[in-house]
Amino acid sequence: MPVYVQHETLNRVSDVFNAEALWQAPGLALLSRRPLLRDLLERAPREQRGRAATRCFSHVTLVLPQDEVDDDRHLTRGARVRDLAQTLQALHQKDFGDLLGPDEVRYHVLGSESLEPGQVEVKFGHAVYLPAPGEEVQYTVSVSRDSAIWQPVCPVYPNGRLTVLGADAAHATHAVPGWPFAVDGSILLINDGPDAPLEVQVRPKETLECTFDAAAGYYTIRARASTAAPARLLLKVTPAQAKIAAAPRPVSAPPAPRPPAVWKTRARNLDDAELTAVPVLHRAAPAAPIPSHDATYAPVLRQRVSLAALALPRLSRYRDTGAASLEFGLQPDLGVGPLQPGGLLGFALDASDAVYAITADGRQRIGVPNRFAPVDGVDVRVLAPCAQMAERYSAIVCLPQAPGLPVNGGARHVFGRAAPALAALRVLDAGCLRSADGADLGGADRLGLSRLAFGFEAGAEGYRVTPESTTQALYHLDDKLGFVAAIEAQEDKPYLVPLGHHIVAGHYVLRVEA
Structure with missing residues (x-):
């Protein structure tokens, strides 16, 4: 393979700012000296015909001990570095002028902590280019x-x-x-x-x-x-002229009538609902009486609900709760839960609604929408919420492996913080929320998910959904996560979500499956 970068180290240099001493040894020492900069350029021409050089390299980088460069900046404001570059440029032009052609001679001097006193590194070659003053990055x-x-x-x-x-x-x-x-x-x-x-x-x-x-x-x-x-x-x-991901859209302020969300411990009756981030008390409906006669067993329709994605809330809506960040991650087995060391890919949301990706290499703010492949064969999409959901959500993270649970057809179930149905899919219910000082605030489900969010009954055409809380926002998304409608309570008429479509409640995007 060709040598793209010529790299040599000059040792035992008494004065690293002495251009003549770096360029060529004096007088009779020519036969016994160690190679210096002029010799290195002569021995490695850019182009040659036979053994005769026809063109030489013109861009050279010098690396000096960092302490020497720092001292020069402190004492002479970098004058010795500038003089070194200018003098070497003149010597280079003088000795190799006939081999330069239209090329301009350029020298650049840097410092490095890895060099010992008296050492100077030299780099030039086909892959060493020094930009002209004012040359813009392409x-x-x-x-x-x-x-x-x-x-x-x-x-x-x-x-x-x-x-x-x-x-x-x-x-x-x-x-x-x-x-x-x-x-x-x-x-x-x-x-x-x-x-x-x-x-x-x-x-x-x-x-x-x-x-x-x-x-x-x-x-x-x-x-x-x-x-x-x-x-x-x-x-x-x-x-260089391409713009990086557009800045996050401004956060809309919550409507004025909505009171701030504050978590407090309150004495309450056993049938009173625990407050969500929107403090409206909801009384659970009484359980249906159990018939006294003997039951007749019949086959039931088995269907499935999968957690297709996580909808990241706008934490700016919940400042009074003390929540400053929400974090979760994908494990190597693609399981989802609180952020852990050794995870495959994590996500974080801060109090200003900025979204971050987290891996072993660090944490970095990301644009929305986006797409990630943390390992081969794993595709993680981050979608921007539709306009109808943008006030509540910052992003929607599609899970590469959707966990799911079976449900019985013909029976009514309830999804929410206090409902056992599908509780295993509420992966943000613990260890995901942090305060500004890093304290663990527990689960994030209180930010937007009611204790009893919605009831549903699986049928052959899909799920018949009934809102259970007047403060719970529910959305219907199609099979491609496109917005269909907001799900609202309808008297004596459940809302039908077809098979393959999605229900959004709190952080959870649930896919209805046969």
Whole structure:
């Protein structure tokens, strides 16, 4: 494989700011000296014909010990660094002027904590490009291991034709954080100008493969391994002029008549409903009397309810409860519950209704809508709520594996905080809510889910739904999670939700299944 980046370290340099000492050894020491910058450029030409150099490299990066760079900035405001770059540029132009052609000589001086006193690193080559003053960035490159947390790697400039990404900066233009492949692997970004798309290739092709996911908008680089889960890296190339995800839409203030939601311990009768975040007392209907005669058993219709998605509430509506964040996560087995270490992908909502993704690589705010692939074969969609639900919800997180429970047809069930039916699907009922100081506020179900939210009866055509609380917001979504209607109480006439459609109550998007 060609050498894209020439990287050498000069040792035992008495004065790292002495350009002449870095460029060429004096006088009779030419036959016995260690190679210096001029020799390195001479031995590695950009182009040659036979053994004769026809063109040399013109962009050089110097890395000095960080303490030296800091001292220069403190004492001379960086004058020695500027003089070093300018002097080396003049020496380079003088000695290699006939091999430069139209290229402009550029030097850039950096500092590094990894260098010992008297050491200087030199980098130049086909994949080393220094932008001209005022040159605007054409692309920005970022990487991710889980499609949720993206880390910036480097910019790409219009005249920077070749950029190499790899494990370390010694053999690549830029080091990639969390590089999951072998040290000899690399990613090549080939830029043929503003009229051509950026080309992405991998080396060596025998061990790495690269594919582009047009729907997700990023490249997936995988190791060609026989293991069930080969190493992978996601790479995103974003045009500099493209706008990142639009800012979250402004939060609508709740209607003025609605009183603030406050959680307090109150003495109450056993049949009084516990207050939800909207403090309206609801008295449960008396249980139907049990017939005294002997029952006759008959076959019943077995249907199923699945938790298809979680609707994230706008916490700004519940400031008086003390709730400052809501967090939950997907485990490696795709189970859903409170955020735990080692989880596959987590989500968080803060008091200003911003949505965050959480993985082992950190926490990062995300735009809505969005899409994530934390591992191969797992697709997590984050949808924006429809206009009719936007006042209550920030986002809808579709679950890649919908847990479900069977229900008996022909019998009436009730869903809510105090109802045993489908209680196992209320995955945010504990350990998900936090105060501003990080205290555990327990479950999040009080934010928008009544103790008795709605009653339902499974039938051959779907579910007949009856609201059980006057303060509970209920929505009907179709099979693609598109808005159909708000479900309201109708006297002596239940609302029919067809099979395959969804009911939204509180945080829960429940799919009606046969």
